[in-house]
Amino acid sequence: MSLDRLIEKINETQNPTVAGLDPKLDFIPEYIKTNAFKEHGNTLEAAAQAILEFNKGLIDALHDIVPAVKPQCAYYEMYGYQGVKALYETMEYAKQKGMFVITDGKRNDIGTTMEAYAIGHLGEVQVNGENIAPFLGDALTVNGYLGTDGIAPLIKTCQKYDKGIFVLVKTSNPSSGELQDKLIEGKPVYHHMGEMCENWGKELTGEYGYSSVGAVVGATYPAQLQELRRQMPHTFFLVPGYGAQGGGSKDVSYAFDENGLGGIVNSSRGIMCAYQAEKCDEKDFADAARREALRMKKDIMQHIGEIKL
Amino acid sequence: MSLDRLIEKINETQNPTVAGLDPKLDFIPEYIKTNAFKEHGNTLEAAAQAILEFNKGLIDALHDIVPAVKPQCAYYEMYGYQGVKALYETMEYAKQKGMFVITDGKRNDIGTTMEAYAIGHLGEVQVNGENIAPFLGDALTVNGYLGTDGIAPLIKTCQKYDKGIFVLVKTSNPSSGELQDKLIEGKPVYHHMGEMCENWGKELTGEYGYSSVGAVVGATYPAQLQELRRQMPHTFFLVPGYGAQGGGSKDVSYAFDENGLGGIVNSSRGIMCAYQAEKCDEKDFADAARREALRMKKDIMQHIGEIKL
Numbered sequence: 001m002s003l004d005r006l007i008e009k010i011n012e013t014q015n016p017t018v019a020g021l022d023p024k025l026d027f028i029p030e031y032i033k034t035n036a037f038k039e040h041g042n043t044l045e046a047a048a049q050a051i052l053e054f055n056k057g058l059i060d061a062l063h064d065i066v067p068a069v070k071p072q073c074a075y076y077e078m079y080g081y082q083g084v085k086a087l088y089e090t091m092e093y094a095k096q097k098g099m100f101v102i103t104d105g106k107r108n109d110i111g112t113t114m115e116a117y118a119i120g121h122l123g124e125v126q127v128n129g130e131n132i133a134p135f136l137g138d139a140l141t142v143n144g145y146l147g148t149d150g151i152a153p154l155i156k157t158c159q160k161y162d163k164g165i166f167v168l169v170k171t172s173n174p175s176s177g178e179l180q181d182k183l184i185e186g187k188p189v190y191h192h193m194g195e196m197c198e199n200w201g202k203e204l205t206g207e208y209g210y211s212s213v214g215a216v217v218g219a220t221y222p223a224q225l226q227e228l229r230r231q232m233p234h235t236f237f238l239v240p241g242y243g244a245q246g247g248g249s250k251d252v253s254y255a256f257d258e259n260g261l262g263g264i265v266n267s268s269r270g271i272m273c274a275y276q277a278e279k280c281d282e283k284d285f286a287d288a289a290r291r292e293a294l295r296m297k298k299d300i301m302q303h304i305g306e307i308k309l
Numbered sequence: 310m311s312l313d314r315l316i317e318k319i320n321e322t323q324n325p326t327v328a329g330l331d332p333k334l335d336f337i338p339e340y341i342k343t344n345a346f347k348e349h350g351n352t353l354e355a356a357a358q359a360i361l362e363f364n365k366g367l368i369d370a371l372h373d374i375v376p377a378v379k380p381q382c383a384y385y386e387m388y389g390y391q392g393v394k395a396l397y398e399t400m401e402y403a404k405q406k407g408m409f410v411i412t413d414g415k416r417n418d419i420g421t422t423m424e425a426y427a428i429g430h431l432g433e434v435q436v437n438g439e440n441i442a443p444f445l446g447d448a449l450t451v452n453g454y455l456g457t458d459g460i461a462p463l464i465k466t467c468q469k470y471d472k473g474i475f476v477l478v479k480t481s482n483p484s485s486g487e488l489q490d491k492l493i494e495g496k497p498v499y500h501h502m503g504e505m506c507e508n509w510g511k512e513l514t515g516e517y518g519y520s521s522v523g524a525v526v527g528a529t530y531p532a533q534l535q536e537l538r539r540q541m542p543h544t545f546f547l548v549p550g551y552g553a554q555g556g557g558s559k560d561v562s563y564a565f566d567e568n569g570l571g572g573i574v575n576s577s578r579g580i581m582c583a584y585q586a587e588k589c590d591e592k593d594f595a596d597a598a599r600r601e602a603l604r605m606k607k608d609i610m611q612h613i614g615e616i617k618l
C-alpha cells in the first residue's frame with residue numbers, strides 16, 4: 001500500500017513533514033528569473049524554466065532530510081501548459097532523488113471522468129499499446145463532494161499502481177466551516193466525510209495500520225484535528241496550515257498516534273521563501289530552505305519524541 | 310458580465326447546448342490516430358496531436374450552430390503536459406471560431422491558491438511585466454466545499470476579465486446524494502450550496518438577470534433541478550447528464566425560465582461519438598457530430614419553444 005512507502009520514508013528521515021512546492025515567480029530568486037528571461041524573453045517558457053530550476057535547487061537541498069514534496073497544481077497551471085511541463089519535470093527530479101510526491105490537485109468528478117484523472121495523475125495511459133505514466137505522483141489530493149462513485153476509480157488505481165489519495169475532510173482556510181462544520185444528523189459534515197474515508201480505505205489497509213485513503217485535515221483547527229484522529233484510526237492525515245496560515249507545532253501534534261505515525265505536516269512558503277524571511281543572499285535560497293526544514297522538523301518532533309514502525 | 314456573452318450566443322444560435330470535448334483516444338477515428346502514431350510514435354505527443362485534430366474537426370462542424378464547448382481537463386491531463394498543450398490549442402481554436410469556452414476543471418482550494426487557479430484559467434499572469442493568458446477559458450467549473458474564501462478570488466477575476474464560474478451544486482452521478490442530499494437544518498446540502506451561489510453572484514448580475522456565478526445541476530435529478538431553478542432565480546445552470554447518463558429533454562427543460570433562458574445542457578459522448586453510434590464512415594465524424602447536435606437542439610427546443618432576450 002502506497003502510504004506505507006510514505007510512512008517508511010518518514011521513519012527513515014524521522015521527519016513527518018512535506019515541502020510544498022508552490023513556485024510563484026514572486027518566490028523565486030531574481031538571478032534565476034533574470035537568466036530565464038534572458039534566454040526565453042518574458043514568456044511562459046521562461047517562467048517554467050525558472051520554476052524548474054528553483055524546484056531542483058530545493059529538492060537537492062531537502063531530499064535527504066524531508067521525505068516528500070507536494071507540488072500544488074494551481075501554481076503550475078498559472079503558467080500554462082509550459083508550467084504544467086515544469087510540474088512533470090519537477091516530479092521526475094524528485095522521484096530520481098527518492099522523494100515521495102504528493103500531487104496537490106484536489107481533483108473531483110463523476111466516475112468515468114475521475115478514472116481519467118486517476119490514470120493521468122497516478123496510473124498509466126495506453127497509447128497504441130504503449131503504457132505511459134502521464135504524471136508521476138505517488139498520491140493525489142481529491143475532493144469527495146460527489147460521493148463514492150467519484151472516488152471508486154481512484155481506489156482501483158491505488159491498488160493497481162501502489163498509490164494513495166488524500167480526501168479533503170476539514171480544510172485549513174478561514175471559511176472552511178461554512179459547509180464543513182454544518183451538522184447532519186447531529187454530526188458535522190467533516191465527520192461524515194471522515195467516515196466515508198474510513199470506509200473507502202477499508203480494503204486498503206497497509207502494514208502500519210493506515211490505508212491508502214488519507215485525509216486532508218488543517219492544522220488551523222486543532223480541536224477538530226484531535227477529534228478526527230480518534231474517529232479515523234486507519235486514515236493517514238496530510239496536514240496543511242502550519243506556519244504562514246497560523247498552525248503551530250502543538251496544533252499539528254494532534255495528527256499523530258502514540259508511535260508518532262498518522263500524519264505528515266506541510267510547509268510551503270515557510271521552506272520555499274526561507275531565504276526571504278532570513279534576508280540572506282538569494283543565492284543561498286536552498287541552504288536557507290534546508291535550515292528551515294530542519295528547524296520545522298525539530299519544532300514538530302519535540303511533541304512526538306520518536307517515530308516507531 | 311461574462312455569462313451574458315454566453316446567453317447572447319445561445320440566443321443567436323437559438324440553441325442552449327454545449328458540446329463537451331472529452332477526447333479519450335477510444336473516441337477518436339482510427340485514421341487520425343494512425344497518422345499521429347506514424348508521425349510521433351506511440352507517445353503522448355501523438356495522442357495530443359490526435360486529440361487536437363479531432364477537436365478541430367468537431368469545432369469546425371459545430372461552431373455556427375452550438376454556442377459553446379466544454380473541454381474536460383481530466384481527458385487532457387490523462388495525456389500529460391502534452392495533452393494539456395492540446396487543451397490550450399483547442400481553446401485557442403474554439404475562441405478563433407467565436408465559441409464560448411467552459412473549462413471543466415472543478416477546481417477548488419484555499420484563497421491564495423484559488424487565486425492562482427483563477428489567474429491560470431480565467432485571467433492573466435504577469436511574467437516580468439508582460440501580461441499573458443495562460444489558458445483561454447470564458448468560464449471555469451469549481452467546487453465550493455471550501456466555502457467563500459475559496460470562491461472570492463474567482464469573483465474578482467470574473468469582474469476584472471469578464472468571465473464566469475459554475476459551482477457544483479447537485480451533480481449528475483449516481484452517488485451524488487451521499488453528501489449532497491443530506492439535510493442540514495432541514496434542507497439538503499445542495500440547497501445550501503445553491504444559496505451560497507446566489508450570494509456569491511449578488512454583485513455580478515448581468516443584463517438578463519443572471520449573474521457570473523453559475524451552478525452545475527445534473528439532468529439526472531429533474532425534481533431537484535426544478536426545485537433549484539425556483540430557489541436560484543439569478544443563477545445560470547450548466548446541466549450535465551443528458552443522453553449517455555440518462556437525462557432526457559423533458560428532464561433538462563426544468564433548467565429554463567419562461568424566456569427559455571437559465572441553462573445550458575451539455576452533451577459529450579453523444580456528439581463526439583455520433584459517428585460510432587451512427588456506424589457511418591469514421592471520416593464522416595464531424596458531420597455526424599453536427600447531425601447529432603442539431604437533433605439534440607431540436608429535442609430540447611421542443612420543450613422551450615423560443616429563446617427570448
